[in-house]
Amino acid sequence: MSISNETVEKIASLSKLKIDEGKLDETRNEFNKILDWMAQLDEVDTDGVEPLVSVNAQNLVCREDVVTDGNKKAEILANAPASEFGYFSVPKVVE
Amino acid sequence: MSELTKLTIAEALNGLKEKKFSAKELTEAYVHKMDENRRFNAYVSETPEIALKAAEIADKNYAAGTPRALEGIPLGIKDLFCTKGVRTTACSHIIDNFVPPYESTVTGHLFNAGAVCLGKLSMDEFAMGGSNENSCFGPVINPWSKDVPLVPGGSSGGSAAAVCAEMCAAATGTDTGGSIRQPAAFCGIVGVKPTYGRCSRYGIMAFASSLDQAGPMGKDVRDCAILLKIMAGYDEKDSTSARKEVPDFEKVLGQDIKGLKIGIPAEYRPEGLNKEIADAWDKATAILKARGAEIVDISLPHTKYALPVYYIIAPAEASSNLARYDGIRYGNRVDGAHVDDVYVNTRTQGFGKEVKRRIMIGTYVLSAGYYDAYYVKAQKVRRLIQNDFNEAFKRCDVILTPTSPTTAFPIGDKAMMENPLNMYLNDVFTVSVNLAGLPAMSLPIGLASNGLPLGMQLISRAFDEETMFKAAYALEQDAGFKRK
Numbered sequence: 001m002s003i004s005n006e007t008v009e010k011i012a013s014l015s016k017l018k019i020d021e022g023k024l025d026e027t028r029n030e031f032n033k034i035l036d037w038m039a040q041l042d043e044v045d046t047d048g049v050e051p052l053v054s055v056n057a058q059n060l061v062c063r064e065d066v067v068t069d070g071n072k073k074a075e076i077l078a079n080a081p082a083s084e085f086g087y088f089s090v091p092k093v094v095e
Numbered sequence: 096m097s098e099l100t101k102l103t104i105a106e107a108l109n110g111l112k113e114k115k116f117s118a119k120e121l122t123e124a125y126v127h128k129m130d131e132n133r134r135f136n137a138y139v140s141e142t143p144e145i146a147l148k149a150a151e152i153a154d155k156n157y158a159a160g161t162p163r164a165l166e167g168i169p170l171g172i173k174d175l176f177c178t179k180g181v182r183t184t185a186c187s188h189i190i191d192n193f194v195p196p197y198e199s200t201v202t203g204h205l206f207n208a209g210a211v212c213l214g215k216l217s218m219d220e221f222a223m224g225g226s227n228e229n230s231c232f233g234p235v236i237n238p239w240s241k242d243v244p245l246v247p248g249g250s251s252g253g254s255a256a257a258v259c260a261e262m263c264a265a266a267t268g269t270d271t272g273g274s275i276r277q278p279a280a281f282c283g284i285v286g287v288k289p290t291y292g293r294c295s296r297y298g299i300m301a302f303a304s305s306l307d308q309a310g311p312m313g314k315d316v317r318d319c320a321i322l323l324k325i326m327a328g329y330d331e332k333d334s335t336s337a338r339k340e341v342p343d344f345e346k347v348l349g350q351d352i353k354g355l356k357i358g359i360p361a362e363y364r365p366e367g368l369n370k371e372i373a374d375a376w377d378k379a380t381a382i383l384k385a386r387g388a389e390i391v392d393i394s395l396p397h398t399k400y401a402l403p404v405y406y407i408i409a410p411a412e413a414s415s416n417l418a419r420y421d422g423i424r425y426g427n428r429v430d431g432a433h434v435d436d437v438y439v440n441t442r443t444q445g446f447g448k449e450v451k452r453r454i455m456i457g458t459y460v461l462s463a464g465y466y467d468a469y470y471v472k473a474q475k476v477r478r479l480i481q482n483d484f485n486e487a488f489k490r491c492d493v494i495l496t497p498t499s500p501t502t503a504f505p506i507g508d509k510a511m512m513e514n515p516l517n518m519y520l521n522d523v524f525t526v527s528v529n530l531a532g533l534p535a536m537s538l539p540i541g542l543a544s545n546g547l548p549l550g551m552q553l554i555s556r557a558f559d560e561e562t563m564f565k566a567a568y569a570l571e572q573d574a575g576f577k578r579k
Contacts, residue, residue, distance in 0.1 A: 003459075008455075011458050012455060014458050014462065015414065015442075015451075015454050015455050016418075016435075016439050016442050017439065017442050017446070017451055018439055018440075027455075030452070030515065031455070033514070033516065034406070034456060034516065035459075037403060037406075037516055038403045038406065038407055038469065040399075040400065040403055041400055041404065041472050041473065044479065046472060046476060046479070049475040049476075049478050050475070051474030051475050051477075051478065052475070052477040052478035052481055052530075053474060054305050055292075055305070055531065055532030055557075056292045056335060056337060059335060059336075059338065060335075063331065075197075076196075078194070078196055079192075079193055079196075079424070079425035079426070080423075081422060081425075082428065090434050090437065091431065091433060091434050091437060092433075092434075093433075093434050
């Protein structure tokens, strides 16, 4: 299965990335090479095999629903590229 | 003074207890080495002031007769671990100004035990790579290099190089597909990837959450055993950390390995395997056999599928984990007219080439229409790979393989640069272990004819690091490898 330039652009857009100018064909070829290589999994019979999501899923337990942390506005905002009035600030979202 | 940096952690702790030297002298010796070896580019942030302050406290504790387990031992920390108040970048431009307001659980354990922080170590950006060439701070040079600068391996390349060049007593690493073991092999040191869940992932910037594990990288097997005991343990801040008692790994070192069953997997000797690697493997097998271990031929039939499975699952998880880097809450922001432009501009300029490649591959295999064909398929084969190990461990106690199919290669190697698949193939012997969640370690066995170290990998059952350590110690004793 090989993918088109259009698909590569769609994937980039979903990833919130831009393909470098003039690099679309190169990126597509690289992707196709990697996807071809991944296709070798098709030869493995996986009928009836349960997908392995986590090696220690049995570890997951619910904790008590209580507040354990908080009141750290200054620390949370300390690394913000831009903040105003105690909030993260961003360019206008709604016209 | 310079001799102090040659000491292992075990030796240094003895020396400190016996007051042969002070923690301040030990730290100063390492700071001096960091200066002397700056050409290797192993550190991306140095914190000598923090280190010396911690060393002073250590000396007070020794004077008071109340030293903690790692009192005064100077460590380097991979720049993926958040360190409170010390810049942490994952070696990515997108967050190269990030100063964490909190401490990762693993580094917290180390520092609470009295360890001294010398600084942060280089790595492949977000731990994606096998050569440390993907660091935004430039490549790290393997201290074993002669005429041509060689890679230290990756992604924990700065950690491996720093331990090798005595720029720290030991270092932390993380291993998602071989990122502790392969650089340990390339630099002739010992590196341990514990069972998934053994060490908390809290405060370690996430790459592939179902595979990532932290572990120690040290001068010898004993040092790694000492460190792992302190790094490990259940943490309520990481829901995947295991509620298991942490054993005293050091206790098993030196125990008899007579009758221990060592599995040798046929699939790890593919046609065309480098002869010197194969010979080193035979040598290691012979050493264990001479110690009375029983050698058992085993099969891990789905081995050849581990790489494609890994390169679907790891990028899929990465594409999700790295969605948080959008220029809004932390890191660098590249402005745009609309908030969506901010995301795209920030990420396009902030991430390096390999990271972008993996985010896009991951996005593709998770996207509507391809999810079952790639992602779910890979998870199913992942189950078969785990089943292979379960079967194998019915017949043996520990598995012995080479760590890497090659020794360290030159920086800027053409074949690796031109085709990312060539770089991915370096992980052929290491990724299966992460997929199955098992513990594994690499230790040096000898030198190849090119003068570079060769690493052997030992794999044991989940939460049975003790057997692995026991076998590794025996192998280390008889291999007689001389540290650089």
